[in-house]
Amino acid sequence: MLAFLVRRVLQAAGVFLAVGIIAFTMFRFVGDPVNQIVSIDTPYAERLAVRQSLGLDDPVPVQILRYLGRALGGDFGISYQFRQPVSALFAERLPATLELALCATVFALGLGVLFGVVSALRRGTALASALNALSLVGISLPTFLIGILLIYVFSETFRLLPSFGRGDVVRVGGWTTGFLTPSGLKALVLPSITLGLFQLTLVMRLVRAEMLEVLRTDYIRFARARGLRSRTIHFRHALKNTLIPVITIAGLQLGSLIAFAIITETVFQWPGMGALFLQAVQNVDIPIMAAYLLLVAGIFVVINLTVDILYTVVDPRLHVAGATGG
Amino acid sequence: MTTPVLSVQDLTVEFVTRRATLRALDRVSFEIGPGEVLGVVGESGAGKSVTGAAVIGLVDPPGRIAGGEVRLSGERIDNLPAEQLRRVRGKRIGMIFQDPLTSLNPLFRIGDQLVETITTHTDLSASAARQRALALLTEVGISAPERRIDSYPHQFSGGMRQRVVIALALCAEPELVIADEPTTALDVSVQAQIITVLKRLCRDHGTAVMLVTHDMGVIGETADRVAVMYAGRVIEVGAVTDVVRHPLHPYAQGLMGAIPTLADTAERLASIPGSMPRLSAIPPGCPFNPRCPYAYAPCTTIRPELKPPGLRAPAVPGRKVACHLYDPALAPEAAAA
Ligand SMILES: Nc1ncnc2c1ncn2[C@@H]1O[C@H](COP(=O)(O)OP(=O)(O)OP(=O)(O)O)[C@@H](O)[C@H]1O
Ligand SMILES: [Mg+2]
Numbered sequence: 077m078l079a080f081l082v083r084r085v086l087q088a089a090g091v092f093l094a095v096g097i098i099a100f101t102m103f104r105f106v107g108d109p110v111n112q113i114v115s116i117d118t119p120y121a122e123r124l125a126v127r128q129s130l131g132l133d134d135p136v137p138v139q140i141l142r143y144l145g146r147a148l149g150g151d152f153g154i155s156y157q158f159r160q161p162v163s164a165l166f167a168e169r170l171p172a173t174l175e176l177a178l179c180a181t182v183f184a185l186g187l188g189v190l191f192g193v194v195s196a197l198r199r200g201t202a203l204a205s206a207l208n209a210l211s212l213v214g215i216s217l218p219t220f221l222i223g224i225l226l227i228y229v230f231s232e233t234f235r236l237l238p239s240f241g242r243g244d245v246v247r248v249g250g251w252t253t254g255f256l257t258p259s260g261l262k263a264l265v266l267p268s269i270t271l272g273l274f275q276l277t278l279v280m281r282l283v284r285a286e287m288l289e290v291l292r293t294d295y296i297r298f299a300r301a302r303g304l305r306s307r308t309i310h311f312r313h314a315l316k317n318t319l320i321p322v323i324t325i326a327g328l329q330l331g332s333l334i335a336f337a338i339i340t341e342t343v344f345q346w347p348g349m350g351a352l353f354l355q356a357v358q359n360v361d362i363p364i365m366a367a368y369l370l371l372v373a374g375i376f377v378v379i380n381l382t383v384d385i386l387y388t389v390v391d392p393r394l395h396v397a398g399a400t401g402g
Numbered sequence: 403m404t405t406p407v408l409s410v411q412d413l414t415v416e417f418v419t420r421r422a423t424l425r426a427l428d429r430v431s432f433e434i435g436p437g438e439v440l441g442v443v444g445e446s447g448a449g450k451s452v453t454g455a456a457v458i459g460l461v462d463p464p465g466r467i468a469g470g471e472v473r474l475s476g477e478r479i480d481n482l483p484a485e486q487l488r489r490v491r492g493k494r495i496g497m498i499f500q501d502p503l504t505s506l507n508p509l510f511r512i513g514d515q516l517v518e519t520i521t522t523h524t525d526l527s528a529s530a531a532r533q534r535a536l537a538l539l540t541e542v543g544i545s546a547p548e549r550r551i552d553s554y555p556h557q558f559s560g561g562m563r564q565r566v567v568i569a570l571a572l573c574a575e576p577e578l579v580i581a582d583e584p585t586t587a588l589d590v591s592v593q594a595q596i597i598t599v600l601k602r603l604c605r606d607h608g609t610a611v612m613l614v615t616h617d618m619g620v621i622g623e624t625a626d627r628v629a630v631m632y633a634g635r636v637i638e639v640g641a642v643t644d645v646v647r648h649p650l651h652p653y654a655q656g657l658m659g660a661i662p663t664l665a666d667t668a669e670r671l672a673s674i675p676g677s678m679p680r681l682s683a684i685p686p687g688c689p690f691n692p693r694c695p696y697a698y699a700p701c702t703t704i705r706p707e708l709k710p711p712g713l714r715a716p717a718v719p720g721r722k723v724a725c726h727l728y729d730p731a732l733a734p735e736a737a738a739a
Binding site for chain 1: 458460488489490491492493497499501504505506507508509510511518519522523553554556557567570571574
């Protein structure tokens with residue numbers, strides 16, 4: 077287990093180094109940062125001074141190391157647009173995105189697993205067909221359209237739920253949460269559904285396919301021959317065996333929910349990372365883009381590690397030694 | 403006569419496919435007495451596994467029981483509602499499948515699988531069930547069960563896993579155990595041990611056994627009676643000594659002849675030419691007639707019924723054969739007379 081962890085940490089370091097270099101390269105090649113900082117009529121000498129003060133005259137490897145070293149310490153530079161440290165901007169925006177991603181994941185996983193199991197067990201019934209139709213909609217409709225449709229129905233027509241923003245948030249330490257106020261919770265509903273629907277259909281299809289596979293196995297047949305109740309067979313024996321691929325997908329999906337909440341955040345004017353990133357792209361705010369890249373890489377590394385650990389929790393074959401003969 | 407533990411009458415199982423309805427079992431009849439071991443033999447595809455599945459009500463769609471009845475200790479079970487049939491499975495009929503490597507759920511400790519089965523079928527508390535599980539593991543020959551009960555299936559060898567499967571099949575003291583080729587997937591070296599364990603346990607508990615196997619040696623040593631199946635029908639049944647040593651049906655003769663260790667006369671057919679018909683092309687009359695060296699006119703038109711021989715063989719109680727050669731009304735000499 078220790079060797080495994082060490083190996084994973086080394087891998088993670090490798091990933092960070094690679095992403096860091098890419099992020100840094102963006103600084104150099106997407107445009108001259110000096111142009112972003114100074115105004116058009118700044119004299120040449122002043123520009124040179126800015127260059128020097130930013131360390132842009134140093135050799136490239138030195139710059140890379142300096143950037144990565146600072147990034148390790150949580151310093152991602154100063155945003156060109158906001159003239160604020162990127163880390164402070166992130167700290168302000170991250171809770172909104174993480175809470176949204178969490179709700180979307182719970183929504184997608186909970187209903188995805190349930191619907192997947194039901195559509196596998198009730199194969200051929202009207203219910204299963206309805207669920208399959210739903211999954212087709214979820215897979216084929218683009219996210220922004222789903223968001224707009226939901227807003228149209230639930231905000232405009234029935235006026236049940238807000239169509240933008242986070243509602244009232246409560247500050248707990250450095251974290252702002254929408255979980256503690258009714259308006260905050262209400263505000264989470266539509267964006268979470270919008271963000272999670274695609275993942276829900278993915279999870280549902282995966283669970284359905286795995287479930288159908290598992291239900292054909294000998295141990296399920298034997299469990300039935302032992303006279304176990306259907307509920308035990310389906311939700312204990314079969315479902316647990318479908319979990320391994322589901323964990324993999326769910327992990328990766330959570331990562332992409334956080335990383336690619338951009339569209340949903342835009343549709344719902346959600347004050348999160350996605351919106352910040354979009355703004356950064358529009359204004360060539362490279363420090364934010366680069367830091368965002370590193371953050372996303374970090375999230376994926378952490379999630380992958382968690383997934384690997386969960387594997388061994390679910391599947392004893394991965395952590396308990398095999399047959400002892402005779 | 404005492405009530406048989408299992409009585410199967412005219413059991414018919416069909417698989418409904420888009421193109422045709424295939425009859426996998428065609429009026430199968432046999433009985434198993436209390437504590438008796440019935441060996442079921444026949445070549446691959448004869449319908450042995452389907453018979454076992456139909457008895458415990460586990461024929462998967464598109465298959466269905468199309469006729470006949472199954473009685474357990476006199477009580478009809480083939481038409482029970484699903485929930486009541488479930489209570490019969492595992493409690494009154496234990497099942498052992500061919501492959502111990504895949505019969506156990508890999509993600510659950512064997513102790514948990516035993517305990518859940520025991521608590522499903524008895525009123526025992528979880529801790530009492532665990533005690534019972536330990537006792538069962540000892541009974542099936544797993545030493546130091548306290549150390550093994552919390553292991554996962556992959557920590558056991560194939561033979562040990564099959565012992566666990568036997569413990570699972572027997573954990574609610576069933577009246578009948580259906581063992582479908584319980585040793586086929588195992589190493590030759592452990593096959594005999596498993597059969598011994600199964601035999602001893604069923605004898606100790608007075609459990610009747612339906613033992614499906616290809617191994618005539620096992621049949622000879624273990625079974626009290628034998629049923630020979632061919633193309634979804636029972637074509638001969640009788641005491642093991644009679645059927646193995648003096649098979650009546652030409653197919654049974656060929657089958658027994660294929661076992662050199664038991665062959666004591668040289669005249670037996672060494673092998674049967676041809677192969678068993680596919681379910682979609684079972685010939686009319688006797689399904690064996692295209693391969694039968696003795697076939698004559700009625701064999702291709704009239705289906706032989708399973709009944710005591712009236713010709714050419716002494717009438718021994720319990721012995722039945724489905725062949726016109728032994729039917730006084732249809733045998734060649736009757737036609738000649
Ligand atoms: N799901 C199914 N659909 C269609 N036909 C089936 C199905 N299951 C079994 N059969 C058919 O039923 C017949 C009997 O099969 P069965 O498995 O009982 O044979 P068996 O005697 O157990 O053979 P083996 O010795 O190979 O185990 C075969 O012809 C098989 O093709
Ligand atoms: Mg079989």
